[in-house]
Amino acid sequence: xxxxxxxxxxxxxxxxxxxxxxxxxxxxxxxxxxxxxxxxxxxxxxxxxxxxxxxxxxxxxxxxxxxxxxxxxxxxxxxxxxxxxxxxxxxxxxxxxxxxxxxxxxxxxxxxxxxxxxxxxxxxxxxxxxxxxxxxxxxxxxxxxxxxxxxxxxxxxxxxxxxxxxxxxxxxxxxxxxxxxxxxxxxxxxx
Numbered sequence: 001x002x003x004x005x006x007x008x009x010x011x012x013x014x015x016x017x018x019x020x021x022x023x024x025x026x027x028x029x030x031x032x033x034x035x036x037x038x039x040x041x042x043x044x045x046x047x048x049x050x051x052x053x054x055x056x057x058x059x060x061x062x063x064x065x066x067x068x069x070x071x072x073x074x075x076x077x078x079x080x081x082x083x084x085x086x087x088x089x090x091x092x093x094x095x096x097x098x099x100x101x102x103x104x105x106x107x108x109x110x111x112x113x114x115x116x117x118x119x120x121x122x123x124x125x126x127x128x129x130x131x132x133x134x135x136x137x138x139x140x141x142x143x144x145x146x147x148x149x150x151x152x153x154x155x156x157x158x159x160x161x162x163x164x165x166x167x168x169x170x171x172x173x174x175x176x177x178x179x180x181x182x183x184x185x186x187x188x189x190x191x
Contacts, residue, residue: 022123025156030060035181039172055175056184059191068187075187087111090127099189104140107133124153
């Protein structure tokens with residue numbers, strides 16, 4: 001517990017420290033997969049509600065972590081967390097079943113502030129949509145997405161949460177880190 005408290009305190013110091021703390025909390029999960037459950041109950045998420053959800057911390061380096069997010073048999077989504085000089089960047093890659101990139105892909109943003117540290121030791125990073133993502137959303141007819149803010153939160157050994165918010169939208173899925181599940185097949189098109 002002392003180790004996680006030290007990580008939380010370090011995360012409050014600077015964006016780069018927040019990124020480092022988040023990376024340190026994720027690295028022990030590398031190569032492991034975990035089951036998830038929908039925590040939001042919006043009509044827009046009805047197609048996900050009854051499906052098995054999982055995340056696989058598939059690839060870890062000192063500067064990048066790749067996490068495929070699987071929805072049933074759909075292996076189209078991968079989250080990319082990359083350390084930057086200012087903090088951490090989150091990008092979403094979407095592929096079709098044949099491995100080709102979707103028109104709506106490589107969107108996300110950069111966390112540039114200190115991490116939000118919860119009293120239980122949870123570290124939360126927020127990623128507002130960046131200029132590249134906003135331009136792509138406009139081009140692809142998704143103007144509502146220009147205000148997207150993504151959050152990732154981790155309570156080491158216990159819980160990981162992925163969340164998307166914007167006006168009139170709150171999508172959230174939580175993963176139980178205390179219990180591993182079998183490693184899924186590789187995402188469509190590879191990592």
